[in-house]
Amino acid sequence: MANKVVLYDLIDVSDPEIVRSEIKQIIKMMDPAIDPTMIDLLYADIITLFKGEYPGYRASNTKYHDLEHTNSVALATARLIHGCILAGMKFSDANILLGICAALFHDVGLIQTEDDKVGSGAKYTVGHEKRSITFMKRYMADKPYSKQQVKDCSHLIMCTLLSLAPAEIPFRTTEIETLGKIVGSADLMAQIADRYYLEKLLLLFQEFQEAGIPDFVNELDLLKKTEGFYKNVAKKRLAVDFSGVSKHMAAHFKDRWDVDKDLYSESIQKNIDYLRLLLTKAGDNISSVKETLRRGLDNNGITGH
Numbered sequence: 001m002a003n004k005v006v007l008y009d010l011i012d013v014s015d016p017e018i019v020r021s022e023i024k025q026i027i028k029m030m031d032p033a034i035d036p037t038m039i040d041l042l043y044a045d046i047i048t049l050f051k052g053e054y055p056g057y058r059a060s061n062t063k064y065h066d067l068e069h070t071n072s073v074a075l076a077t078a079r080l081i082h083g084c085i086l087a088g089m090k091f092s093d094a095n096i097l098l099g100i101c102a103a104l105f106h107d108v109g110l111i112q113t114e115d116d117k118v119g120s121g122a123k124y125t126v127g128h129e130k131r132s133i134t135f136m137k138r139y140m141a142d143k144p145y146s147k148q149q150v151k152d153c154s155h156l157i158m159c160t161l162l163s164l165a166p167a168e169i170p171f172r173t174t175e176i177e178t179l180g181k182i183v184g185s186a187d188l189m190a191q192i193a194d195r196y197y198l199e200k201l202l203l204l205f206q207e208f209q210e211a212g213i214p215d216f217v218n219e220l221d222l223l224k225k226t227e228g229f230y231k232n233v234a235k236k237r238l239a240v241d242f243s244g245v246s247k248h249m250a251a252h253f254k255d256r257w258d259v260d261k262d263l264y265s266e267s268i269q270k271n272i273d274y275l276r277l278l279l280t281k282a283g284d285n286i287s288s289v290k291e292t293l294r295r296g297l298d299n300n301g302i303t304g305h
Contacts, residue, residue, distance in 0.1 A: 007263040008195040011075060016047050019071040023100060026078040029256065030085055034093045039100060045139070046070065046104045049111060058112045061120040063203040065107045072194065076186035076249075076264070077103040079256075083248035084182065086255055091175060098149060099179040102156035103186060105136040125211035129161045152176050159184035159242075162233065166241055181242035188234050189246060193267035198275055199293055201226060220286045224279060227272055 012018050020043045024036045045054065050067040052059025060066055078100055081091065091099075109131025110121035124131055133154045140150050155169050159180035166184070171177035194200060205219045216222040238246045250262040282288040 005257065005259050005263070007193055007267040010257060010263075013072045013075060014068050016043065016067060016071050019075050023075060023078045026082050026252075026256065027096065027100075030082050030096060031093055034096065036097075038097050042101055042104060046108070049108060056114055058114055058116070060111050062110050062122050062207055064200050064207050065110050065121075069191070070104060070107055072190035073106065073183075073187050074100055074103040076190040077183055079252045080182045080186050080189075080245065080249050081179070082255070083250065083252035084178070084245060086251040087248045089178065089248075091179065094149070095152075095175060095179060098153055099156060099183055102136075102153050102179075102183050105132055105139075105153070106157050106160045106183070106187065108132050108135045111135075119210055120207075122207035122210040123212075125207055125213065129157055133157050148172065156180045156183045160187045162237070178243075178245065181245050185238055185242045185246045188238060189249070189264045189268070192230060192234060192271060193264045194271075195267070197271045198223070198278070202290075218286070220284060220289065223275065223289065226275060230268070230272055 011022050020039065023039060023043075027034050027036050027039070047067070048054045049057055050060040050070070081096055081099055085091065107128065109128035110124055112121050112124075121128075136153060136157065137150055140153070145153075152172055155171055155176060156179055158164055158169050159166055160183065166177065166180060169177075169180065171180060191197065201222055202219050205216060205222045208216060208222070216225065238244065246264075247262075249264050250260075253259040253261065253263055278289060278292055282292050
């Protein structure tokens, strides 16, 4: 039965409380002595920020890069750190927490300040990593983090910038470098393995449009280029730029769930295979593509779950 389990059967990533609880369980498996209080406090503030209840900020209004995406990346980061530890890698307790912290902060730069009423946070798509780091630094300034931890966290977040090679980031130690590669890997894996990845690509196109990114003519063009992105960009980044740390994800699932496979890789391949089939059947008709997906889109995002 265990081998019939699929990724999204395990944890409901749309519920931040469930995700936070699972991350704490994984932390306990890594080292029972780790105090997860920092994760509790940080997660509570991240939820408040995305909901629009954090002083000085509007609610998150990007439909692809939303709280669920942040939940997914934070969970994938915790899972991959755990898998790497099972593979024999060593991380200090403080750095384990810092890696998860970076995952939670990595997209907050897409959230608008309360006096920014023009458009949505999607307009900050290009350069949002820098905005995320700026917010993180302000947030950590009055918290019990050292200046070195803040700098390290900045470098971890920089690993989520697709156009930046990790070799260009001045990591303080090889341990921090490995954690950066884990966070960057988790960001890619969580997105492409998402149960609703194909539907969400239609929302991503809307974000790209507002940001003025000219790479895609329309929604269909983005869908057609997605397999190429996966094969030529994402897989290369995972295997080469991030030194293949993603291969250790399987160890986590074996230890945590007694499932002897990497559920992220499996889900990613299913998404790519289905996308190929979808485009073959639907041809060049985006309406047909949406109908084939059998899940509608309304003004509030994805429906038909």
